Amino acid sequence: MTINQLYETLNYVDASRENRLKYAKMVLDDMSLFPKLIEIMFMVNDPISSRAAWVFEYVCNDYIYGLIPYLDVFTKNLKQVYLDSSIRPVAKVCEMLAKEYDSKHNKTIKKNLQAVHKERIIEACFDWMISDQKVAVKAYSMTTLYLLGQEYDWVHPELKQILQHDYANESAGFKARAKQVLKKIKGA
Missing domain, CATH: 1.25.40 (Serine Threonine Protein Phosphatase 5, Tetratricopeptide repeat)
Structure with a gap:
């Protein structure tokens, strides 16, 4: 998945716990998405960055060690x-x-x-x-x-x-x- 595809996917993230967990699992299943998620999260002027941050939190909660290289x-x-x-x-x-x-x-x-x-x-x-x-x-x-x-x-x-x-x-x-x-x- 490209960064643009991940960005588009993050449009479907909402505030519900189940939804955030679903997208966090997607990243946890393919950790090549994690640096892309971080990059989107730091697009701080874009509202999608908040959705990336929500997913980022759930990924880190499940696997904080994934953050080490970043x-x-x-x-x-x-x-x-x-x-x-x-x-x-x-x-x-x-x-x-x-x-x-x-x-x-x-x-x-x-x-x-x-x-x-x-x-x-x-x-x-x-x-x-x-x-x-x-x-x-x-x-x-x-x-x-x-x-x-x-x-x-x-x-x-x-x-x-x-x-x-x-x-x-x-x-x-x-x-x-x-x-x-x-x-x-x-x-x-």
């Missing part, structure tokens, strides 16, 4: 994503990477996620934390920053300051996640 492309382009419906899945994948990186069981992501990748993810997550983003994006960013911040001594103090500053004005969902993260920072 970590450089993914992290270089994070800051370009600006459509609300694209940022959420991209932030979720950042959280998946951070959780897998922090995992004691498998060292594959730890071995491949280089300092430059982590720094780009941290920068994007801080940008999302201080900009007008939906709660889910901020929640994923908090977790990512906490986990990756275990290696960077400046991250936790910055994150703590943002969480404490924004706490009173944010939603219940934000407060719940912020409370968890602040508790972990204190315990660290």
Whole structure:
């Protein structure tokens, strides 16, 4: 399938879980589509990029290791994503990477996620934390920053300051996640 054919196929992706899973399975069954999906996802001015991001999230949820050869492309382009419906899945994948990186069981992501990748993810997550983003994006960013911040001594103090500053004005969902993260920072 060419990139143009995949682009046309993504027109049929909708917000339903079943539909996203269907197209994610299509990519998982033919991983040669994955770099094309990433390329479409980073066509940030095109609404189809959001549909690609939805499928990308589901592919990564099922097989995060498929992202390893594309970590450089993914992290270089994070800051370009600006459509609300694209940022959420991209932030979720950042959280998946951070959780897998922090995992004691498998060292594959730890071995491949280089300092430059982590720094780009941290920068994007801080940008999302201080900009007008939906709660889910901020929640994923908090977790990512906490986990990756275990290696960077400046991250936790910055994150703590943002969480404490924004706490009173944010939603219940934000407060719940912020409370968890602040508790972990204190315990660290």
